[in-house]
Amino acid sequence: MSIDRPVFRHPQAAQNSAGYTRRDYEGAISTLCAGCGHDSATNAIIQACFELSIEPHRVAKMSGIGCSSKTPAYLLGRSHGFNSVHGRMPSVATGANMANRELLYIGISGDGDTASIGMGQFAHALRRNLNLNYICMNNGCYGLTKGQDSATADRGSVGKKGVANPYSSIDLCELAIELGASYVARGFSGDKQQLVPLIKGAFAHSGLAFIDVISPCVTFNNTATSTKSYEYVREHIEATNTFDFIPLQQEILAHYPEGTSQEVVMHDGSIIHLHKAEAGRDITSRRRAVDTLEEEKARGRLLTGLLYVNPDIMETHDIINSTLRPLNSLTEADLCPGNTALQQINAGFR
Amino acid sequence: MNKIERINDFVVRFANVNGSGSASANNLFAKAIFRLGIPVSPKNIFPSNIQGLPTWYEVRVSEHGYLGRRGGFDLVVAVNGQTLLQDYRELKPGGYFVYDSTRELSADFQRTDITAIGIPLTQLCNDAFQNPKLRQLLKNIIYVGSLAFLIDMDFALLTDAIERQFAKKPKLGEPNIKALEIGYAYAREHYPDACKLSVRKIDKLGDAILMDGNSACGLGAIYAGATVAGWYPITPSTSVVEAFEKYAHMFRTEKDTGRRKVAILQAEDELAALGIVIGASWNGARAFTATSGPGISLMSEFFGLAYFAEIPAVVVNVQRTGPSTGMPTRTQQADLISCAYASHGDTRHVLLFPCDPRECFEMTADAFDLAERLQTPVIVMSDLDLGMNDHVSPPLHWDDGRRYDRGKVLSAEDLDNLQEKWGRYLDVDGDGICSRTYPGTHPTKGAYFTRGTSHNEYSAYTEESPVYQANMERLLVKWQTARTLVPPPHCKIRDPESRIGAVFFGTTTHAAYEAISRFSRQGERKINSLRVRAFPFQDEVAEFIHRHETVFVIEQNRDSQLRTLLINECDIPPQKLQSILNFDGLPITADFITAKMQACFDRQGSSRPADIEGGNA
Numbered sequence: 024m025s026i027d028r029p030v031f032r033h034p035q036a037a038q039n040s041a042g043y044t045r046r047d048y049e050g051a052i053s054t055l056c057a058g059c060g061h062d063s064a065t066n067a068i069i070q071a072c073f074e075l076s077i078e079p080h081r082v083a084k085m086s087g088i089g090c091s092s093k094t095p096a097y098l099l100g101r102s103h104g105f106n107s108v109h110g111r112m113p114s115v116a117t118g119a120n121m122a123n124r125e126l127l128y129i130g131i132s133g134d135g136d137t138a139s140i141g142m143g144q145f146a147h148a149l150r151r152n153l154n155l156n157y158i159c160m161n162n163g164c165y166g167l168t169k170g171q172d173s174a175t176a177d178r179g180s181v182g183k184k185g186v187a188n189p190y191s192s193i194d195l196c197e198l199a200i201e202l203g204a205s206y207v208a209r210g211f212s213g214d215k216q217q218l219v220p221l222i223k224g225a226f227a228h229s230g231l232a233f234i235d236v237i238s239p240c241v242t243f244n245n246t247a248t249s250t251k252s253y254e255y256v257r258e259h260i261e262a263t264n265t266f267d268f269i270p271l272q273q274e275i276l277a278h279y280p281e282g283t284s285q286e287v288v289m290h291d292g293s294i295i296h297l298h299k300a301e302a303g304r305d306i307t308s309r310r311r312a313v314d315t316l317e318e319e320k321a322r323g324r325l326l327t328g329l330l331y332v333n334p335d336i337m338e339t340h341d342i343i344n345s346t347l348r349p350l351n352s353l354t355e356a357d358l359c360p361g362n363t364a365l366q367q368i369n370a371g372f373r
Numbered sequence: 374m375n376k377i378e379r380i381n382d383f384v385v386r387f388a389n390v391n392g393s394g395s396a397s398a399n400n401l402f403a404k405a406i407f408r409l410g411i412p413v414s415p416k417n418i419f420p421s422n423i424q425g426l427p428t429w430y431e432v433r434v435s436e437h438g439y440l441g442r443r444g445g446f447d448l449v450v451a452v453n454g455q456t457l458l459q460d461y462r463e464l465k466p467g468g469y470f471v472y473d474s475t476r477e478l479s480a481d482f483q484r485t486d487i488t489a490i491g492i493p494l495t496q497l498c499n500d501a502f503q504n505p506k507l508r509q510l511l512k513n514i515i516y517v518g519s520l521a522f523l524i525d526m527d528f529a530l531l532t533d534a535i536e537r538q539f540a541k542k543p544k545l546g547e548p549n550i551k552a553l554e555i556g557y558a559y560a561r562e563h564y565p566d567a568c569k570l571s572v573r574k575i576d577k578l579g580d581a582i583l584m585d586g587n588s589a590c591g592l593g594a595i596y597a598g599a600t601v602a603g604w605y606p607i608t609p610s611t612s613v614v615e616a617f618e619k620y621a622h623m624f625r626t627e628k629d630t631g632r633r634k635v636a637i638l639q640a641e642d643e644l645a646a647l648g649i650v651i652g653a654s655w656n657g658a659r660a661f662t663a664t665s666g667p668g669i670s671l672m673s674e675f676f677g678l679a680y681f682a683e684i685p686a687v688v689v690n691v692q693r694t695g696p697s698t699g700m701p702t703r704t705q706q707a708d709l710i711s712c713a714y715a716s717h718g719d720t721r722h723v724l725l726f727p728c729d730p731r732e733c734f735e736m737t738a739d740a741f742d743l744a745e746r747l748q749t750p751v752i753v754m755s756d757l758d759l760g761m762n763d764h765v766s767p768p769l770h771w772d773d774g775r776r777y778d779r780g781k782v783l784s785a786e787d788l789d790n791l792q793e794k795w796g797r798y799l800d801v802d803g804d805g806i807c808s809r810t811y812p813g814t815h816p817t818k819g820a821y822f823t824r825g826t827s828h829n830e831y832s833a834y835t836e837e838s839p840v841y842q843a844n845m846e847r848l849l850v851k852w853q854t855a856r857t858l859v860p861p862p863h864c865k866i867r868d869p870e871s872r873i874g875a876v877f878f879g880t881t882t883h884a885a886y887e888a889i890s891r892f893s894r895q896g897e898r899k900i901n902s903l904r905v906r907a908f909p910f911q912d913e914v915a916e917f918i919h920r921h922e923t924v925f926v927i928e929q930n931r932d933s934q935l936r937t938l939l940i941n942e943c944d945i946p947p948q949k950l951q952s953i954l955n956f957d958g959l960p961i962t963a964d965f966i967t968a969k970m971q972a973c974f975d976r977q978g979s980s981r982p983a984d985i986e987g988g989n990a
Contacts, residue, residue, distance in 0.1 A: 080820060083656070083812040096822055096834070103812035104822040105655060107648070108678050114603070114645035118652025118660060119812070121601045121636035126656075126813050144648070147641040339638075346632045350600035351657035351811060353634055355777060358598035360624040362771040368592065369768040372582035373408075 026052040028100075041076035048072045048079055050100040055090055060212035060238030060253075061160045065094045067215050067236075068129065068158070071222035072099065082127045083119055087112040087141060090167055091133035091160035091238070099129075110141025113148035116155050117339070123349040124340050127226060128154065134161040138174040138193045145195075149202040152230040154338040156222070159195055159233070160212070162240035163251035170243030181248035194320075196330055199233040200312050205336040206232035207312070209327045211256055212239070221329060223268040229290035230338040237325070261319055263306070263328035267296045289334050306332055374486055377447045377467040378569035381411050381436035385520070386446035388453045388460045389513070392424030395452075398513030399430040401538075402520060403763065405530045407583045410576040412438045414883075416762050416960055421608070421701045427456045436577060440765055441884030444964030448523075448570055450516050452494065458482070469523070469568050471516065490564050492519050497555050502548060511552040518556025523564065525571040528557055580768050582730070586759035587663075589730035589769065590689045591616025593737030594661050595624060598777055599687070601660035602637045603649025605668065608701050609757040610691035613663035643668035647675040647686065654685040655823065657782070657811035659741050661687035666695045666708045669715060669752075676750055677716030678825045680848075683798070683807070685744035685780070689737060689753045691760040694958045703958030704757035706879055707930035712752045713908055713938060719845060723751045723855055724908040726878040727759065730766040732906075739860065745780035747855050748806060756929070758880045758960040781808035788818040797821040797832040798844060805851030852909060859907035862914055868899030874921035875970075876914075876950075877928060878905040878935060881961050885927050888966035898974070900925075908938065915943040918950070925970060927953040929961050 028049060036044040048069040053062050072082070079101035086092035088109035095104040107115040116130045137145050137159045148155065163176040172180075175195060176188040199207045206228040210218040218236065225232035237256050239245050245252045250259075287295040287307065305311050312331035319326040346353075377383065385402075389395035396417065403415035414433040420426035433443055448469040451460040457472065458481055464470055466486040472478065474491025482489070498512040521531055532550050539546030590613045594602070604614045618637050625634040636653075640646040646662040653660035664672070669690055679686045692708045694700035712724055723743060725736040736753050744751040788795065788810070795818070798807050807830075810819035821832040827841040828834060835841070867889075877885045882904055892898035903917040918924050918939065926936040933952040939945050953969040955961040 078816065080816045081813055085652075101817060101820050103810070103820050105652070106822065106824040106826070107651075108674055108825065111644060111648045111675070114640065114648025115652035115655070117638065117645075118601060118603060118649035118654070118658075119656040120652075121638065121649065122653040122656035122658030122660070123811075123813065143641050144645055147645065151638070340636070343636055343638070344632050345636045346627055346630070346634045348634075350634065350636060350653075353598070353600060355598060355775075357634055358600065358625070359596055359771070360620075362773050364624065365592075365596070365769050365771045369580075369582050372584040 026054070028052055039073055039076040041078055043073065043076070043079065045069065045073045047101065048099055050095070050097040053094070053097040055093065056242045058241040059090070060162060060240070061091055061094050062097070063212040063215065064158070064160050064218065064236045064238050065098050067210075067212070067218040068222055069098050070215070070219050071226065074219070075223055075226055077127060077226065081125075082129060084129050084131065085112050085116040085119060086131045087133070087136040089133040089136045089165070090240075091131055092136060094131055094160070110136050110139070111144055112136065113141065113144035113153070113157075117148060117151070117153055120153055120155060120339070121345070122351040124154070124345075124347070125349050127156070129156040129158065132157065132159050134159060134163060134173040134175040134195075135165050138195060146202050149199055149204045149231055149233070151339045151342065152203060152205055152336055154229055154340070155231055156225045157231060157233045158222070159235050160238040161195065161235050161251070162238050162244055163249065164240050164244040166240050166243060170240075177250040180250040181246060182244040183242070183246055194316065195235045196233070197313055197316055200309055200331050204233045204331070205230040205333040207331040208233070208329045209235045209237065211237045211260060211327055213253055213257065214260070214327070217262065217327060220266060220268040224289070224295050224329065227268070227289040227291050227293035228332070228334065230336050256325060259323060259325045261324035261326050263315070263326055263330060266329060268293065287332055287334060295329065295332070306330065309333070374488070375467050376488060376569045377465065379447070380571050380573055381434060381575060383434055383447040383570045384443055384445065385432045385434070386449045386460070387430040387432075388449060388451045388456050389428050389430065390453045390455070391420055391422050391426045391428040393513070394510040395428070395430065395513045398510075398517050399432070400763070401514070401531065401534055402517050403432050404534055404583065405521070405526060406432065406434050406572060407578070407765070408530055408534070409526070409572055409574045410578050411436055411572060412440060412577055412765050413583070414440045414442070414765065416442060416758065418959060419702050427453050434572065436575060438577060439883065439887040439963065441882075441887055442960045442962040443887070444962035448568070450520065452512075452516065469570065471519065471523070488567055490523065490560075490567055492516060492556065492559055497559060498552070501551065501555055507548060511548060514549050514552035515556035518553035519560040520556075521553070522557045522560035523568040523570070525573070527574070528553070578765065581765050582768050583763045583765055584730040585612070585761055585763050586727065586730050586733040586755050587612040587691065587761060588616040589733035589766075590663065590737045590753065590755060590760070592620055592769065593734040594687070594741075595620045596734070596771055597659060597738040597741040599659045599661050599741065600635050601649065601653035601658045602635070602662060603640045603646040603653075603660070604637075604662050605640050605643045605646045605664065607643070607665045607668050609693055609761045610663040610665045610668070610689065612761065613689050613691065643671040644675065647672040647688070650686045650688070651675060651679050651684050654744070659687075659745070659777075661689065661741070663689040663691065665691050665693045666711065667698060669708055669711055673716045676722065677718060677720050679750045680716065680720045680722065681718075682823050682825055683748040683809070684823070685748055686750040687737070687740045687744050687753070688750060689755060692754065692756040700958045702757070704880070704960055705929050705956060705958065706754070706756055706881065707934065707956070708754070709930070709934035709938060712754065721852055721909070723747065723749060723859060725751065725753050725860065726906050727753065727755060728879050728882040728904065729759070730764050731769055733759065734769045736860070742778040743855075743858060746778050746806070746858060747851060748780060748809060749851070754879060756880055781806055783808050783810050783814070783819060785815040788815045794831070795819060796830040798828060798847075799830040800847050800850070803850075804854045805847050805849070806854060856909045856911055859909065859911070861911055862906055862917070863904040864913060864917060865902045867893060867901055871899045871901050872922035873898070873900045873925075874917060874923070875900050875902045875925040875927060876905060876918065876935070876939070877902070877926070881927050881929055884961045884963040884966055887963035888970060891963070891967055892970065900970070905935065910939070910942055914939070915945065918943065918945050922949070923973070924950050925953050925973070926950050927961070927966055929955050931956040
């Protein structure tokens, strides 16, 4: 069942520029296992929304089925949410987005939901560059059905069941870049400092922003032999870059020494400012992004951070040339051609 | 030999090779009959193939207004070598065999009870035209010209049609007119009195139109204000969305921006197509998809979600022959059960059954009102025959005073004025329908979490048995409300004392009425009829059946699906319902229904109606 949070608010809780406190972005109390990576990811989303001063009711939360897909209930309680069908979040989010392009859409999915049953829909939402924040909480296993390997489990990784996964794994970030995603990042639920700006950047992005959040399953896949455990990830993590997300109309106060940073201006005018970890990591190059992921993998490292971004690409509405007005706001006067036109159509069928 | 001699009442069959451009020539012929004011019913019988396989086009000309298939054919234009002998053999005695005499017929063609009319189509065409691409198309036009002479058709009717068709490219019109003249002249010279079939101008059509059902469905969605369509190509439904798109370009383009007030997405599969519809409807847009049986199967899980989470969804199902991929280009009415109860668990869906293009238009438009009023999927049950063939239909009409029924949707103001706590699944009015909100409506009120898992009246997750059960029972209350909203059946009582009734729906209608009228004309057998137009069934349906001793249930599937629904939903004793089932993939014929009814009367001891036709019966 859902457990509501108490409505108590600290009178001096900090407010953002829209007048909301952080509590206004919370949802019901989580019923996931204590220590679940998904709860940390949920908190990062809450934090990002708070810091961006997003009006909660202007967000629609979409999800499929699985542990991760439950999390929309635990964040943004003032937003509409839709916990749909296993693997089908992308299509439902697509329809919702088509109906009203003015809302912000956050789609939360898991590795089973995305990399197996929903692979087709994932691929096609990417192709269409749907304006959606697609967050995959990736723990390499099926939690709700008690720990079966998922398609993102690394070959040889051993979860609680004690059997090594014999199949090769799907790297969702590489796939997303291949399939046309215009913003691809990987985060770790244990690294909030990196994850929050990644989510903020995703909100500013016009098009499909995909964030693969490695989010350990404490119950079934946090063993010493698993490559999706807290310990393993912490030991093998490699950040592409650290970066600041500067929302539109906010004065840039930080000073960046010349040559040490890369600036990407997002569609809405926000700026992502990257502090280059090393030379040659141009995140606007698709080919380079895939190479870097593979190179790090070969070195046994899990690359995180913003991996690829193309801020100039058109989102679905612009591709299909649909009106700038929300389609769900149109009325008879906008939509119905009337009987006179119909009589002309009749004449064409005589 | 007794030649068949008829005015304005015969069946012409064209036997062609698929992909040879015959469709437009045959269509030209059907349209010409229509413009003579004679009721006409063309049926394209085509293979799942782009080029090479046999295809037939059957045109029924019926001054009496019978628009179903009759059975059999009186004249055949046989220009497909693969089926030449078959077409020859199936022609009715006394009929006319029009063929390409460039090659002589073999020794197999020895019937003495028919009239053979050889036109050297290939030779005439090759002599007159040089362009090899055009030759193939114009060969078809030549036989239309010959046919015009043979059945006494006003030649100007055809040339007018060509001129209209090529109004913007008169250069292309010229060779077509020349081809018509060649065919006409050849027939006049060589077969001046060969054919006793003829047409005569008569005004039996009034303001009727000749239209395909899929265009009417697409147009219905435009008029109903659909703004989102998610779809996946599948024969025979594809042209529904194509028509929607065509009319959207015509009527929904913003003058100032060139942008369109519509979002049409070709989805990756039918699952995604319905997912898009559900997402858009959830978010307050009118959305729909069109599909056929295999698509319905794929959509099943989503149907359950939409039913239980109570989200409107409009689906046009243009049925085709199953099971599995069946005969993809042949017609059937065989998805009743799969649609009525689509999905896992306890589900029931509203179905609408159009029988002509006007009903395709109206019912598609109504489907949006019903889906939003009832917050549930509504499926418009068309079929290949209705969807892809041209049908004579009353003209389409739209009442400009009509307002869309968006159902129980709360605005920000409504939410502010509420006295009680709002619950997404709280039945305030007792009709089983609760109010909903669109995302983004109000900063603090009306947000809820939609889920396919069990929920309480406030949309919170619960696994409490009584709460789940109460919700499922409320959905039944809503189902009862649906019965009061869906279109009522059309009932025709020809004799209040008659103990015999017939029940049918959709494209079975026209052939069923014709069969019934044959018995009526005989004067001794009045069969009352009820045309079902929607599921759930209203009380009238059960009452009609109860007042008769024997009720024929006529449908185009093997498993008596309408009969099953009637028994299941209306508590009808099964022995009362006599099935008449056609499932050969071709539109049902009046001959077939007549013969089946007669066989039943014979068992009960009765006489035969005078005018049973042969053919497929």
